[in-house]
Amino acid sequence: MRFAIDAMGGDKAPDALIQGTLQAAQITPEDQFILVGSEEARPVQPLPDNVAWHISTQVMAMDENVQNLLKKRDSSIWIATKLVKDGEVDAVISAGSTAAQMAAAVILLGKIDHLLRPAIATTLPSLQGPKIFLDIGVNADIEPPMLLQFAQMGAVYAQAIGVADQPQVALLSNGAEEHKGNALTREAYALLGQSNLHFIGNREGRDLLIGNYDVMVTDGFSGNIAIKSMESAFHLMTAILKKELTAKFSRKIGAILIKPALNELKKALDYQVYGGAPLLGIKGLSVVCHGSSGAEAIVASFRQARSCYQHHLTDKIAEAILS
Amino acid sequence: MRFAIDAMGGDKAPDALIQGTLQAAQITPEDQFILVGSEEARPVQPLPDNVAWHISTQVMAMDENVQNLLKKRDSSIWIATKLVKDGEVDAVISAGSTAAQMAAAVILLGKIDHLLRPAIATTLPSLQGPKIFLDIGVNADIEPPMLLQFAQMGAVYAQAIGVADQPQVALLSNGAEEHKGNALTREAYALLGQSNLHFIGNREGRDLLIGNYDVMVTDGFSGNIAIKSMESAFHLMTAILKKELTAKFSRKIGAILIKPALNELKKALDYQVYGGAPLLGIKGLSVVCHGSSGAEAIVASFRQARSCYQHHLTDKIAEAILS
Numbered sequence: 250m251r252f253a254i255d256a257m258g259g260d261k262a263p264d265a266l267i268q269g270t271l272q273a274a275q276i277t278p279e280d281q282f283i284l285v286g287s288e289e290a291r292p293v294q295p296l297p298d299n300v301a302w303h304i305s306t307q308v309m310a311m312d313e314n315v316q317n318l319l320k321k322r323d324s325s326i327w328i329a330t331k332l333v334k335d336g337e338v339d340a341v342i343s344a345g346s347t348a349a350q351m352a353a354a355v356i357l358l359g360k361i362d363h364l365l366r367p368a369i370a371t372t373l374p375s376l377q378g379p380k381i382f383l384d385i386g387v388n389a390d391i392e393p394p395m396l397l398q399f400a401q402m403g404a405v406y407a408q409a410i411g412v413a414d415q416p417q418v419a420l421l422s423n424g425a426e427e428h429k430g431n432a433l434t435r436e437a438y439a440l441l442g443q444s445n446l447h448f449i450g451n452r453e454g455r456d457l458l459i460g461n462y463d464v465m466v467t468d469g470f471s472g473n474i475a476i477k478s479m480e481s482a483f484h485l486m487t488a489i490l491k492k493e494l495t496a497k498f499s500r501k502i503g504a505i506l507i508k509p510a511l512n513e514l515k516k517a518l519d520y521q522v523y524g525g526a527p528l529l530g531i532k533g534l535s536v537v538c539h540g541s542s543g544a545e546a547i548v549a550s551f552r553q554a555r556s557c558y559q560h561h562l563t564d565k566i567a568e569a570i571l572s
Numbered sequence: 573m574r575f576a577i578d579a580m581g582g583d584k585a586p587d588a589l590i591q592g593t594l595q596a597a598q599i600t601p602e603d604q605f606i607l608v609g610s611e612e613a614r615p616v617q618p619l620p621d622n623v624a625w626h627i628s629t630q631v632m633a634m635d636e637n638v639q640n641l642l643k644k645r646d647s648s649i650w651i652a653t654k655l656v657k658d659g660e661v662d663a664v665i666s667a668g669s670t671a672a673q674m675a676a677a678v679i680l681l682g683k684i685d686h687l688l689r690p691a692i693a694t695t696l697p698s699l700q701g702p703k704i705f706l707d708i709g710v711n712a713d714i715e716p717p718m719l720l721q722f723a724q725m726g727a728v729y730a731q732a733i734g735v736a737d738q739p740q741v742a743l744l745s746n747g748a749e750e751h752k753g754n755a756l757t758r759e760a761y762a763l764l765g766q767s768n769l770h771f772i773g774n775r776e777g778r779d780l781l782i783g784n785y786d787v788m789v790t791d792g793f794s795g796n797i798a799i800k801s802m803e804s805a806f807h808l809m810t811a812i813l814k815k816e817l818t819a820k821f822s823r824k825i826g827a828i829l830i831k832p833a834l835n836e837l838k839k840a841l842d843y844q845v846y847g848g849a850p851l852l853g854i855k856g857l858s859v860v861c862h863g864s865s866g867a868e869a870i871v872a873s874f875r876q877a878r879s880c881y882q883h884h885l886t887d888k889i890a891e892a893i894l895s
Contacts, residue, residue, distance in 0.1 A: 374808075375808070376808060376811055389746060389752075389753060389754040389755075390754045390755050421797065422793075423712060423792070423793050423796035423797065424796075429712075430712060430793070431712040431713045431791075431793045432712075432713050434793075453796075453797075453800050454796065454797045454798070454799065454800025454801040454802075454803070454804055455800040455801075455803045455804045455807070456804065457800075457801055457804045458804040458805060458807065458808040459804065459807070459808075467797075468754075469746070470745075470746050470753070470754045470757075470794070471793070471794060471797050473746035473747075473776075473777065474744065474746065474777045474790075474794050474797055474798050474801070475777070475797050475798070475801040476777065476801075477776050477777025477778040477780075478777040478778075478780055478797070478798040478799075478801040478802045478805075479777075479801045479802065479804060479805040480777070480778045480805075481777055481778045481779065481780045481781040481782065481802060481805075482781060482801075482802040482803075482804075482805030482806055482809075483805050483809060484778070484781065484782070485697070485698070485699060485781040485782075485841075486805075486806060486809050486837065486841070488699055489836070489837050489840050489841075490833065490837055493830075493832075493833035493834075493836045493837055494830060494833050496833065496836075497832070499829050500829060500830050500832065500833050502826075502829055503825075503826040503827070503828070503829025503830035503833075504826070504829075504830060504833075505826070506822050506823060506825055506826025506827075506829065507816075507817060507823050507826035507827060507830060509816075509820070509823065510813065510816035510817050510819065510823045510826075510827075511816075513812070513816045513819075514809065514812050514813055514816055517812050518808075518809070518812075
């Protein structure tokens with residue numbers, strides 16, 4: 250498989266992108282990797298045979314207005330996405346501005362036919378294994394038919410990355426009963442019930458990490474609130490635990506003994522193991538990585554991209570949307 | 573102060589309600605308490621002088637359709653709320669169906685003049701102390717002016733329970749910048765900016781427990797998602813930690829040594845210490861307790877009610893809405 254990597258995007262760019270790519274190039278020597286970035290960012294040491302450096306002269310900053318993209322057609326994300334469009338590579342990987350990556354993908358690769366809005370899914374580490382949650386993207390104001398399409402795309406994606414063969418699809422709401430929710434979710438509930446998806450009804454925020462579903466759909470606003478509220482809770486618990494574990498000598502001893510347990514906890518909650526997530530609904534593979542991705546997350550993102558590619562994610566989403 | 577307690581509402585009713593009331597009656601012997609419940613639920617031992625039992629023959633179940641309330645005018649929540657209306661008590665406390673409690677309050681006590689929708693606030697245990705978050709109630713579909721009123725009520729409530737003298741009000745959104753959000757929050761942003769509140773702009777889900785604000789406002793749908801997503805994260809972390817701490821002998825020893833730290837963590841995250849939350853926007857005090865409240869939470873809810881009463885919460889909200 251052939252990858253283009255936006256070497257300039259992300260909090261730890263270009264180092265994490267370069268290191269992650271070099272590691273992946275060793276793990277799968279049969280793959281081809283094209284790093285896209287500035288002349289200055291290029292490593293001085295020679296690159297392996299299956300890694301090339303493609304020079305770009307511009308960068309889209311993390312918080313830059315996405316409208317600048319059309320004026321920056323030599324930016325790393327534009328060039329890397331164009332390599333997919335031109336058939337030079339099979340997927341693009343970026344940890345840069347998600348809005349810029351989405352815009353480049355929509356403009357250069359195009360939306361799948363009859364799709365209303367592309368979406369971004371994340372993999373949640375639930376008590377019952379990894380689960381799919383979408384949209385966590387930029388679709389803040391949406392209509393019920395878009396939620397149905399998110400569900401269709403989420404189900405295909407869940408199959409592609411092995412979450413479930415026959416995914417159980419749930420709708421995020423403020424109560425389990427059918428009449429609960431807002432105008433958007435109540436209408437979407439009816440559409441999902443009439444679809445050929447395996448729709449299991451409403452689920453609540455507390456179910457997200459319990460994992461009594463395979464694919465949970467919501468609008469991008471609520472998805473963002475949910476993801477970041479969970480982050481907030483992890484952050485608070487970790488901060489209190491750290492403070493309390495160092496408050497007394499006996500606890501410090503205990504903390505040393507339980508260190509491996511805390512490391513396991515950290516690993517269980519680490520998004521890095523899941524790598525990136527593809528933009529769903531694009532005619533081509535564009536994989537979004539968390540802005541703070543380290544080399545490990547970048548390595549994982551190649552695995553994610555390969556699963557999606559081998560399972561013909563794009564074609565299958567196109568079929569699902571038409572069904 | 574005089575309280576009516578819905579003895580029949582809540583997962584642990586009537587025991588938790590009775591025990592909590594009896595404890596509170598000892599702590600503040602100058603207060604009067606009227607427990608409202610069935611003949612069968614009444615304790616056999618004699619009640620203290622400042623505790624009375626008022627017999628009701630009906631109960632609104634936790635998940636019962638709220639429309640049944642009008643047919644159940646001898647239900648404990650209806651009777652207890654009516655004691656406020658009739659001037660027999662100063663506040664009603666319930667851990668039963670929130671929808672039934674809200675309906676009884678709106679019907680019997682009435683909404684504050686010019687208020688669009690009552691709301692329910694919760695107190696969050698943030699890294700910077702307790703903070704106010706609303707609406708976590710039943711207002712799933714709302715308009716921007718309602719969010720402004722939620723903010724006004726939240727600010728008064730924050731003052732009443734001592735969270736802040738000059739509360740900093742934030743709007744929950746999917747990004748810090750003004751242009752982020754959905755149609756509802758973008759319009760509300762403008763209204764909040766023009767108000768006489770100390771509006772500090774958008775905050776994200778991850779800020780909820782960081783506490784870089786005093787009052788955070790959102791619609792009831794997003795509020796529910798946020799609260800339950802945080803619950804989900806606490807639940808997952810606790811479950812993983814429990815599993816990992818018992819996986820090896822050395823960790824078990826460590827776990828014994830850090831037990832006090834884990835207890836502190838549990839205490840820090842325990843909603844019971846904050847007791848209940850008043851329905852905001854009602855002409856009278858009706859305090860909602862978590863359905864799973866134990867006696868400790870019930871005791872705390874009397875304190876909450878007293879703070880609101882002594883700070884003339886209802887009158888001050890009426891003033892704020894007119895300002």
